[in-house]
Amino acid sequence: MTLPRSRARAVAIVAAGALVLPLAACSQMGGSYVAPVPVEVAGSFAGSGSSAQEKAMAAWIEGFTAEHPEVEISYDAIGSGGGREEFLAGKVAFAGSDAALSEDELDASAEVCAGGNGIDLPVYVSPISVAFNLEGIDRLNLRAEVIARIFTGQITRWDDAAIAADNPDADLPSLAIVPVHRADDSGTTENFTDYLSQVVPEQWPHEADGVWPLEGGQAADGTDGVTDFVRKNPGAVTYADASRTAELGNAAIRVGNQFVPFTPEAAASAVDVSPLIDGRTKYDLAYEIDRKTTESYAYPLVLVSYAIVCSRYTDKPTGRFVKEFLAYVASPEGQQRAAEAAGSAPISEFVQRNVEEAAKSIYLG
Numbered sequence: 001m002t003l004p005r006s007r008a009r010a011v012a013i014v015a016a017g018a019l020v021l022p023l024a025a026c027s028q029m030g031g032s033y034v035a036p037v038p039v040e041v042a043g044s045f046a047g048s049g050s051s052a053q054e055k056a057m058a059a060w061i062e063g064f065t066a067e068h069p070e071v072e073i074s075y076d077a078i079g080s081g082g083g084r085e086e087f088l089a090g091k092v093a094f095a096g097s098d099a100a101l102s103e104d105e106l107d108a109s110a111e112v113c114a115g116g117n118g119i120d121l122p123v124y125v126s127p128i129s130v131a132f133n134l135e136g137i138d139r140l141n142l143r144a145e146v147i148a149r150i151f152t153g154q155i156t157r158w159d160d161a162a163i164a165a166d167n168p169d170a171d172l173p174s175l176a177i178v179p180v181h182r183a184d185d186s187g188t189t190e191n192f193t194d195y196l197s198q199v200v201p202e203q204w205p206h207e208a209d210g211v212w213p214l215e216g217g218q219a220a221d222g223t224d225g226v227t228d229f230v231r232k233n234p235g236a237v238t239y240a241d242a243s244r245t246a247e248l249g250n251a252a253i254r255v256g257n258q259f260v261p262f263t264p265e266a267a268a269s270a271v272d273v274s275p276l277i278d279g280r281t282k283y284d285l286a287y288e289i290d291r292k293t294t295e296s297y298a299y300p301l302v303l304v305s306y307a308i309v310c311s312r313y314t315d316k317p318t319g320r321f322v323k324e325f326l327a328y329v330a331s332p333e334g335q336q337r338a339a340e341a342a343g344s345a346p347i348s349e350f351v352q353r354n355v356e357e358a359a360k361s362i363y364l365g
Helices: 005-014 023-028 054-067 080-088 103-112 144-151 187-199 222-232 264-272 316-330 332-342 349-361
Strands: 043-049 071-076 094-097 118-132 139-142 178-182 218-220 236-241 249-255 258-260 302-310
Touching: 043 080, 043 316, 054 071, 054 316, 054 332, 080 094, 080 103, 080 187, 080 302, 103 118, 118 187, 118 222, 118 264, 118 316, 118 332, 118 349, 139 144, 144 178, 144 187, 144 249, 178 187, 178 222, 187 236, 187 302, 218 222, 222 236, 264 302, 302 316, 316 332, 316 349
Parallel strands: 043 071, 043 094, 139 249, 178 218, 178 236
Antiparallel strands: 094 302, 118 236, 118 249, 118 302, 249 258
């Protein structure tokens, strides 16, 4: 069987076609994770972007600045699209984004990256929850086609037969459904619409996009905006980073022949079965998530959130900071901090090492 170029690239990189390697394979790639020797860095640096990363970013900044007291870091959670815009405008040293740079954005990055290019490095993995506010109901089984029809306004009440069919034991109320989408350009929206467009294109005939494709409807800015609205309004439903949906009901989605609830481990498994996007530069680690997987241990409604940085910095203090900060974020300590603060899934040891290699490759001068 001939593999697609993207799959072939992933296989070539990991030598086994998967992102989680057995220890024997890891030893062939250089052994277990070894923490890099810290380099002294100082100065004030800014990042912006993904609101999904906000809690993890706060934990990373706290841990990194404890080790580097001469560094100040600010992070403005303005949304993934805003972060990419500020990065490409040279306003921030790095961006957080729940969607990788597009081909046009990669081309545009040459200017801000001193003739180099932007690179996408996966540092945060989290399931996206379809979260709702229904009194006394903590979980519902929702197929992708039902989710699509809810968000297109075709299913308008919670006791609709299409919802009841997969939830025979739930006491569904005769209550209006209020779908809530992101008002800002959002990587979470791009991942959510990508899932629907790939899995149920007939019910969701829209391309993946960070901007909500339908006119009208209830909208709010940022992850906190949509989840706060749902908490305050019975019958409301949204899509959001699962770590931010506490005290709400959450859907299990259909994968293969089973309904799979989100967990960090299931989200990480969805990444492990997915290839890298074809045609990127050597150190770019942008994934093409397999939304159609039938593996019941995987939860394919997942976001992989990236740190977006330059492959080349002419400002050496900024470059040194980016290299060291990335190494910390991807380290076991950094990933554990994120998991504790945000409930994210730690990236695999193999991905940790690849991010570290990418950080080392950043050119200063």
